[in-house]
Amino acid sequence: MNGALAIAGKDLRESLRAGWLLAAGVVMILLTLASALSAAVNRGETSRAIATAEAQEAQTWLDQGPRNPHAAAHFSRYAVRPLSALDDVDPGLRAFLGGHVWMEAHLQRPAEARPAEDRVDPSPLGALTPAWIVQHILALLGLLIGAVSLAREREEGRLVLLQGHGAGALSIALGKILGAAGLTAVLSAALLLAATGSAWWRIFAGAGLYSDAGLRLALWTSAALGYGVVFAILGVALSAWFSTTRASLMASLLFWAFAVIIAPRIATTAAEAIAPAPSPATFVTALRAEIRAAVMAAGDGHGAPASATVLDEQGRTLSVRGLRLQQGEEIGDVIHDRRYGELRAAYRRQADVRFAFAAVTPTVAFSSLSAGLTGSDFAHHADFLAQAEAHRRMMIRRLNEDDIYRAGDRGGAYMADRALWEQIPGFVYAAPTLTAIERGYLRDGHVLIAWFFGGFAVALASTIFALRRR
Amino acid sequence: MLEARELTKRYRDVVALDGLSLRVEPGQVMALLGSNGAGKSTTIGLFLGLISSSSGEAFVDGASVSKDPAAARAKLAYVPETASLYPSLSGIETLQFFADLAGRPRPTKSEALAALTAAGLPEAAAAKRVAGYSKGMRQKTALAIAIAKQAKALVLDEPLSGLDPVAAIETTAAIRARAEAGAAVLMATHDLFRAHDIADRLVILKAGRLVAAMSPREIDARGLESLYVAHMRGTA
Numbered sequence: 001m002n003g004a005l006a007i008a009g010k011d012l013r014e015s016l017r018a019g020w021l022l023a024a025g026v027v028m029i030l031l032t033l034a035s036a037l038s039a040a041v042n043r044g045e046t047s048r049a050i051a052t053a054e055a056q057e058a059q060t061w062l063d064q065g066p067r068n069p070h071a072a073a074h075f076s077r078y079a080v081r082p083l084s085a086l087d088d089v090d091p092g093l094r095a096f097l098g099g100h101v102w103m104e105a106h107l108q109r110p111a112e113a114r115p116a117e118d119r120v121d122p123s124p125l126g127a128l129t130p131a132w133i134v135q136h137i138l139a140l141l142g143l144l145i146g147a148v149s150l151a152r153e154r155e156e157g158r159l160v161l162l163q164g165h166g167a168g169a170l171s172i173a174l175g176k177i178l179g180a181a182g183l184t185a186v187l188s189a190a191l192l193l194a195a196t197g198s199a200w201w202r203i204f205a206g207a208g209l210y211s212d213a214g215l216r217l218a219l220w221t222s223a224a225l226g227y228g229v230v231f232a233i234l235g236v237a238l239s240a241w242f243s244t245t246r247a248s249l250m251a252s253l254l255f256w257a258f259a260v261i262i263a264p265r266i267a268t269t270a271a272e273a274i275a276p277a278p279s280p281a282t283f284v285t286a287l288r289a290e291i292r293a294a295v296m297a298a299g300d301g302h303g304a305p306a307s308a309t310v311l312d313e314q315g316r317t318l319s320v321r322g323l324r325l326q327q328g329e330e331i332g333d334v335i336h337d338r339r340y341g342e343l344r345a346a347y348r349r350q351a352d353v354r355f356a357f358a359a360v361t362p363t364v365a366f367s368s369l370s371a372g373l374t375g376s377d378f379a380h381h382a383d384f385l386a387q388a389e390a391h392r393r394m395m396i397r398r399l400n401e402d403d404i405y406r407a408g409d410r411g412g413a414y415m416a417d418r419a420l421w422e423q424i425p426g427f428v429y430a431a432p433t434l435t436a437i438e439r440g441y442l443r444d445g446h447v448l449i450a451w452f453f454g455g456f457a458v459a460l461a462s463t464i465f466a467l468r469r470r
Numbered sequence: 471m472l473e474a475r476e477l478t479k480r481y482r483d484v485v486a487l488d489g490l491s492l493r494v495e496p497g498q499v500m501a502l503l504g505s506n507g508a509g510k511s512t513t514i515g516l517f518l519g520l521i522s523s524s525s526g527e528a529f530v531d532g533a534s535v536s537k538d539p540a541a542a543r544a545k546l547a548y549v550p551e552t553a554s555l556y557p558s559l560s561g562i563e564t565l566q567f568f569a570d571l572a573g574r575p576r577p578t579k580s581e582a583l584a585a586l587t588a589a590g591l592p593e594a595a596a597a598k599r600v601a602g603y604s605k606g607m608r609q610k611t612a613l614a615i616a617i618a619k620q621a622k623a624l625v626l627d628e629p630l631s632g633l634d635p636v637a638a639i640e641t642t643a644a645i646r647a648r649a650e651a652g653a654a655v656l657m658a659t660h661d662l663f664r665a666h667d668i669a670d671r672l673v674i675l676k677a678g679r680l681v682a683a684m685s686p687r688e689i690d691a692r693g694l695e696s697l698y699v700a701h702m703r704g705t706a
């Protein structure tokens with residue numbers, strides 16, 4: 001073990017003295033700071049736009065004037081999901097899924113006009129975010145560090161010197177792995193500090209949104225560090241098979257392209273092919289058709305005689321139109337829940353197919369975990385949609401109840417006023433904790449840990465084999 | 471002590487070393503002579519455990535290289551033909567690193583400096599990075615690493631190759647001093663005159679076989695050259 005530590009320490013010292021590493025570190029940190037700055041500027045603009053829109057929307061709702069409650073049910077409101085400091089780190093699918101839902105109280109609309117909902121896990125190409133830098137650049141750097149560590153020693157004839165001075169194959173293998181992993185960890189730590197500094201600051205300032213935002217960011221940082229180290233270890237494993245640095249670097253670049261670029265996209269395509277989900281248009285058309293047919297079969301409130309009333313058990317006059325409208329809503333809710341349950345199950349099947357590709361690249365597990373920890377994955381979006389749908393149902397129930405109890409025989413001529421509008425609160429997003437999200441993230445974490453130990457074992461075995469095969 | 475017993479190495483149909491037996495006693499310097507491909511580097515590789523023998527055994531101070539490689543390596547120091555050291559480390563740091571590698575107590579700066587200067591490295595160069603060293607300075611640093619190990623056996627592969635005359639004389643003196651301190655020294659070289667000057671025993675290899683062995687006292691340098699050429703030309 002002394003020999004391994006000596007080699008690792010020497011590698012670390014050598015690399016830290018080398019200009020290329022300093023240059024790479026500075027470039028990466030500048031890149032990360034630029035991405036953090038860009039995210040902060042975007043977040044600021046978006047947050048201001050959200051606040052303005054929410055205020056205007058609330059005022060418009062209150063100022064809609066007297067109208068029949070059912071007319072108000074076609075008056076739209078927005079459910080807005082606020083931004084978190086974690087969005088700066090990994091915006092994930094937010095750009096695809098959006099951060100608001102247009103809630104027309106009378107209609108279930110969440111799946112409309114969101115093509116991303118029909119896809120498995122579309123990666124935001126080209127978005128310069130800390131998560132993107134970790135996923136692409138840190139992985140590349142880790143691989144290159146690992147790839148040169150052993151090949152360069154062999155090429156320059158130093159392996160013989162090491163072995164000739166008492167270092168066994170196990171010591172050299174361990175030393176090289178520890179050296180490459182340690183160096184990548186040092187670089188990653190600097191990069192991650194730059195990447196998460198502003199997010200930590202905002203979390204401490206209370207802008208984390210999630211009550212477990214600190215835990216989420218700590219886990220994300222650990223996962224990112226581990227992800228970089230995994231690639232460094234894989235780089236050492238690759239370098240064991242090549243006798244020149246150039247060949248080792250070429251192999252590493254090819255592996256990087258496969259693991260980081262190609263395999264995740266193949267995974268998405270395969271998921272869509274193996275476990276297809278309906279297109280948004282097909283889904284919504286079928287959903288509405290089924291709801292319409294079921295509601296019509298039960299007697300649509302729109303067609304009820306305006307003056308029809310019944311008495312309840314307390315002798316109150318109830319509007320038949322209002323009752324039927326609410327009954328129609330409840331029939332629709334059941335169909336909505338079933339249809340959306342089926343859609344989500346299809347998405348889960350796709351996610352499972354995609355997850356199977358985590359066996360060939362750690363990028364699949366990391367990207368999934370990263371988006372999950374930062375709350376920008378589909379599971380968090382689905383939770384937001386569920387909250388928005390619950391809010392919509394509360395809205396329509398309150399409107400229909402007003403119609404039921406107060407319209408009497410006036411039917412559509414009944415006008416509610418600001419007093420009713422004020423009784424219906426705006427949507428407030430309840431940010432979930434990690435444990436509250438249906439999709440567990442342990443699976444992604446376990447896969448990354450498996451990659452770490454598996455990569456370590458392969459690197460160790462490859463290096464020892466390569467050193468002993470002479 | 472270094473000992474080879476019927477040491478053979480085959481690469482498919484090629485016999486790189488064919489039943490070599492030799493013995494280097496403590497305090498003795500043995501020069502291994504031969505043309506390229508004669509089996510010198512293979513012999514060294516087998517003693518270092520870098521390659522495995524097809525048959526036969528190599529021993530370092532009684533430790534079998536194949537059965538107890540760690541013990542054999544611990545008793546052996548090695549100087550390669552081209553000392554490719556770590557350019558960003560200084561001479562002193564290089565010595566300290568190899569001490570760490572071998573699990574020996576790390577020499578202090580002054581101890582490392584003493585070892586380097588004893589091997590002929592200028593004192594002013596010891597604290598500078600190896601990147602700025604000449605080939606001779608690197609070779610002396612490699613020799614200092616080997617000497618600092620205080621190993622019972624020292625194996626050198628063309629240690630004088632490419633050195634200027636002064637550096638060669640200094641390196642030769644350092645090798646001789648190590649032998650006089652009790653180490654068994656095995657040195658592969660093409661430099662017949664230097665070999666005659668330094669060695670206690672001269673061995674000529676041809677096509678993996680030992681074809682001649684003698685003491686320098688039995689032959690002068692010129693005679694050694696003639697004998698060597700005759701063996702290489704197949705006229706001996």
